Amino acid sequence: MKYYFAPMEGVTGSLYRRVHATHFPGLDRYFIPFLEPREGKCFDGRDKREIDPAENRGIPVVPQMLTNRADRFLEGARRLAELGYGEVNLNLGCPARTVVTRGKGCGLLERPEELERLLDEIFAKSPLPISVKTRLGISEEEEFDDLLKLYRRYPMTELIVHARVLDDQYKGPVRQDCFARSLEGAPWPVCYNGDLFTARGIEAFAQRFPQTDRLMLGRGLIGNPGLVRERKEGRPVTRQELRAFHDQLLEEYRIRLSGDRNVLCWMKELWFYMICLFPDGGKEAKAIRKAQRLEDYQLAVSWLFEQRELKTEVGYHR
Ligand SMILES: Cc1cc2nc3c(=O)[nH]c(=O)nc-3n(C[C@H](O)[C@H](O)[C@H](O)COP(=O)(O)O)c2cc1C
Missing domain, CATH: 3.20.20.70 (Aldolase class I)
Structure with a gap:
């Protein structure tokens, strides 16, 4: 395939x-x-x-x-x-x-x-x-x-x-x-x-x-x-892998885009989809959505990664 x-x-x-x-x-x-x-x-x-x-x-x-x-x-x-x-x-x-x-x-x-x-x-x-x-x-x-x-x-x-x-x-x-x-x-x-x-x-x-x-x-x-890797090899993404992916993306957006607002806008759009990996992360998701400053955003993301279990079985749902 x-x-x-x-x-x-x-x-x-x-x-x-x-x-x-x-x-x-x-x-x-x-x-x-x-x-x-x-x-x-x-x-x-x-x-x-x-x-x-x-x-x-x-x-x-x-x-x-x-x-x-x-x-x-x-x-x-x-x-x-x-x-x-x-x-x-x-x-x-x-x-x-x-x-x-x-x-x-x-x-x-x-x-x-x-x-x-x-x-x-x-x-x-x-x-x-x-x-x-x-x-x-x-x-x-x-x-x-x-x-x-x-x-x-x-x-x-x-x-x-x-x-x-x-x-x-x-x-x-x-x-x-x-x-x-x-x-x-x-x-x-x-x-x-x-x-x-x-x-x-x-x-x-x-x-x-x-x-x-x-x-x-x-x-x-x-x-x-x-x-795709999960489907091909039966190896779902881990919390560490997702964090590394997220952190690099955030870093690159910060270098490329002008202003934290812009960076936050792109990252929040991603979380609209990625939050599905944390089915119990409603509270943290709200904090991510509401974050106006990069520091608040990073704090909310850290809470999510530290406190919530990552599950891939549910998947994105509308
Ligand atoms: C935010 C967003 C942007 C999209 N941009 C494009 C695009 O530039 N070109 C395109 O052919 N389809 C675009 N699509 C449609 C997707 O490529 C895809 O066909 C659609 O999301 C259905 O596939 P999925 O159910 O796997 O998400 C977009 C969809 C969304 C939600």
Whole structure:
């Protein structure tokens, strides 16, 4: 089985990816959160840093683009090729309102003719091989049949399926029966994504879909950064390992970001997911959330690590 780290804008930036790959090696790919190629400069400051080869040295990364413009996609792909990238991913799954209303991400699934024109052009002209990350549709999973018919016309490197429709956002049960349709006679490899939060959950999925050989993990892997190793080797993350991972991340954010507020913002976002490792840590979680100064934050984190038991069986839950 291959394991991919899902792109998560605001969470899995280059620094996070680097620290994660150092402490928990063994993932097959890290997807870079979406880049939006623009008129003129194509990629701006933040995006430029995300794809800077120096920021990603030694880590198997795949850049992702969010656009409905073939010319911008192609310009972005050309620049990525110049930087040495071997593949680019197209985002057809982002459910954020601001993205969807501009006809990008999952919003493109609502405009089949526009989507077809985009795919025709980028697959004909892209200097890089393309993979696609998609949802099942907008409101009904039945929409996936037509989408699959369309996708099958293109020589993508793989199709990554988040098994929900736009209207589900990230909630409600994943639609694995519908995901199964993508496997029937697929001309390319299909990667599953959605709600795999524990080693046991991954095991159950693998038993149900033995023909699937690649999984993309997002919130479950942020929640438990050692999840893939636990699944592969039966060795769950220890308190010491998690602490070392956390401390290095904190240190690097302090060096990279300006101001404690910024650092706290990134760390608190992480704890939104990682707190699942401490099912009895409600009090400390609140102290982490409320911390306004770095010292208060560090104190709360120390309490958590010293006083609460670490458990990986529960996993991230919404
Ligand atoms: C905060 C956040 C940011 C995300 N950013 C991206 C992104 O940049 N590109 C993308 O394709 N998906 C993005 N996603 C979706 C995830 O990649 C993934 O598909 C989703 O979390 C479902 O997988 P999971 O159940 O394993 O978390 C994001 C999700 C979240 C919660």
